[in-house]
Amino acid sequence: MxxxxxxxxxxxxxxxxxxxxxxxxxxxxxxxxxxxxxxxxxxxxxxxxxxxxxxxxxxxxxxxxxxxxxxxxxxxxxxxxxxxxxxxxxxxxxxxxxxxxxxxxxxxxxxxxxxxxxxxxxxxxxxxxxxxxxxxxxxxxxxxxxxxxxxxxxxxxxxxxxxxxxxxxxxxxxxxxxxxxxxxxxxxxxxxxxxxxxxxxxxxxxxxxxxxxxxxxxxxxxxxxxxxxxxxxxxxxxxxxxxxxxxxxxxxxxxxxxxxxxxxxxxxxxxxxDGEGATKFVTVQVNGGKTAQECLDVAYAIAHSPLIKTALFASDPNWGRIACAVGYAGVPDLDSRQVDIYLDDVQIVESGGRAASYTEEQGAAIMQQAEISIRIELARGTFSETLWTTDLSYEYVRINADYRS
Missing domain, CATH: 3.60.70.12 (L-amino peptidase D-ALA esterase/amidase)
Structure with missing residues (x-):
């Protein structure tokens, strides 16, 4: 797959x-x-x-x-x-x-x-x-x-x-x-x-x-x-x-x-x-951090979230899960009102809230793609980091449940 x-x-x-x-x-x-x-x-x-x-x-x-x-x-x-x-x-x-x-x-x-x-x-x-x-x-x-x-x-x-x-x-x-x-x-x-x-x-x-x-x-x-x-x-x-x-x-x-x-x-x-059971290839880019580490902390929070990964598998533009992960990533004194979030080039969060221009149809169309980018703009500094991840599917569970058999 x-x-x-x-x-x-x-x-x-x-x-x-x-x-x-x-x-x-x-x-x-x-x-x-x-x-x-x-x-x-x-x-x-x-x-x-x-x-x-x-x-x-x-x-x-x-x-x-x-x-x-x-x-x-x-x-x-x-x-x-x-x-x-x-x-x-x-x-x-x-x-x-x-x-x-x-x-x-x-x-x-x-x-x-x-x-x-x-x-x-x-x-x-x-x-x-x-x-x-x-x-x-x-x-x-x-x-x-x-x-x-x-x-x-x-x-x-x-x-x-x-x-x-x-x-x-x-x-x-x-x-x-x-x-x-x-x-x-x-x-x-x-x-x-x-x-x-x-x-x-x-x-x-x-x-x-x-x-x-x-x-x-x-x-x-x-x-x-x-x-x-x-x-x-x-x-x-x-x-x-x-x-x-x-x-x-x-x-x-x-x-x-x-x-x-x-x-x-x-x-x-x-x-x-070629991730086990993967159906999506996801690029997570975090820009505008005060340090490289806080960019990575946000990117990892998104990449490791089972809720985000299962939404990706379901092609569900449940963008609130992404905002939630940014919030719990542990960035010191993060002001959510400065944060913008994008799916590909479509802005879904502007200044910490749902972007006025965003529609559910736009998000759903992007989430149907096999390759998706999630971009976070923290507006705190000049550092950026990028990592790559996948969705989490039924097949991943099956492969690892059967791994030793």
Missing amino acids: AVGLAPLATLHPVAGFELGIASAGIKKEGRKDVVVMRCAQGSSVAGVYTQNAFCAAPVQLCKARKENEIAYLVVNTGNANAATGELGLQAAQQVCSALAERVGVTAEQILPFSTGVIGEPLPVEKITNALDAALADLKPNNWAHAAEGIMTTDTLPKAASRQFQHNGVTFTLTGMSKGAGMIRPNMATMLGYIATDIGIEQKLLQSLIKEVANKSFNRISIDGDTSTNDSFIVVATGKASADKITDTTTKLYELFREQLIDLAKELAQAIVR
């Missing part, structure tokens, strides 16, 4: 980065559910992860290896290896060790990722038995198959690609993401991977990825649940014919930053478009 999610377009291979897919049969026999990615020697690898205190075992290992030279990434679906304690850490390490033995690196040079059911032991043997097939499948043009291999409740694979030129050199960025439920900023039950052939110092890339996440994966919400396994990784192989980026003042850095943010936004929005 994905909203406006098109089939995958051209996915450019990235020099120095390969992907291999195999079937471990973790939840279903024959399903491609293990992905191995190989990074060229000398690649810069940066990551940001969930802020859930119950973070999964693989996330704990990734965080511990943030300054290591990374050679491989390994992903399994069907099992999150979260809330599994010390045994979960041992299991994640066993997968890394098994891969390391096969490829001639240390286990500390491998980043593991898991997604799926929380609280169940990781089926280590099934995963390690699939590693040889995944390694044999390694190739640079395997992005589309890998995007399928990391799916859980997703209905469609999510991947995208960019190329740009600077001083006669063509640079490539290609990425993929997964996620459809347990999605909330900080980050979501999502995995995101982007590879590029640009060269950039690791510390600079690590600083940049935080900004990128805050403009993309940390601006999406489906159901308000922050997952245990969220991970967003950028790999820069340095295989393009250009000098490595070593500071933020160069034109190449600025071009790369723009392209990376743009690609991450597309991958993040694809997760929302």
Whole structure:
């Protein structure tokens, strides 16, 4: 039921980065559910992860290896290896060790990722038995198959690609993401991977990825649940014919930053478009805040409100629910008489009350659309924030009621 999610377009291979897919049969026999990615020697690898205190075992290992030279990434679906304690850490390490033995690196040079059911032991043997097939499948043009291999409740694979030129050199960025439920900023039950052939110092890339996440994966919400396994990784192989980026003042850095943010936004929005049971893709924009945080507080209040989300599903222009959410968002000393609210370009609230020009027919027509924007004007300052969310449907309840069966 994905909203406006098109089939995958051209996915450019990235020099120095390969992907291999195999079937471990973790939840279903024959399903491609293990992905191995190989990074060229000398690649810069940066990551940001969930802020859930119950973070999964693989996330704990990734965080511990943030300054290591990374050679491989390994992903399994069907099992999150979260809330599994010390045994979960041992299991994640066993997968890394098994891969390391096969490829001639240390286990500390491998980043593991898991997604799926929380609280169940990781089926280590099934995963390690699939590693040889995944390694044999390694190739640079395997992005589309890998995007399928990391799916859980997703209905469609999510991947995208960019190329740009600077001083006669063509640079490539290609990425993929997964996620459809347990999605909330900080980050979501999502995995995101982007590879590029640009060269950039690791510390600079690590600083940049935080900004990128805050403009993309940390601006999406489906159901308000922050997952245990969220991970967003950028790999820069340095295989393009250009000098490595070593500071933020160069034109190449600025071009790369723009392209990376743009690609991450597309991958993040694809997760929302494929939200569990989603029938609407909703942009929530809050302008005129005194701080960015109060803009976000208002946007999250709207995006997480079950009453607003169910009204969106019903195509019911019950705008009072939006005004109510703005009011309880916790903005200090908010003067409701200054607040304007819009559905797309139709003003529904003016100076804190129903706009004189607004008609129920206008609101109903907009709410019938598959893509809707909700814009709040606080008139308190100069800050703005935007996030993306969905409606809440019967199908979301069905999917999550049946998730473990």
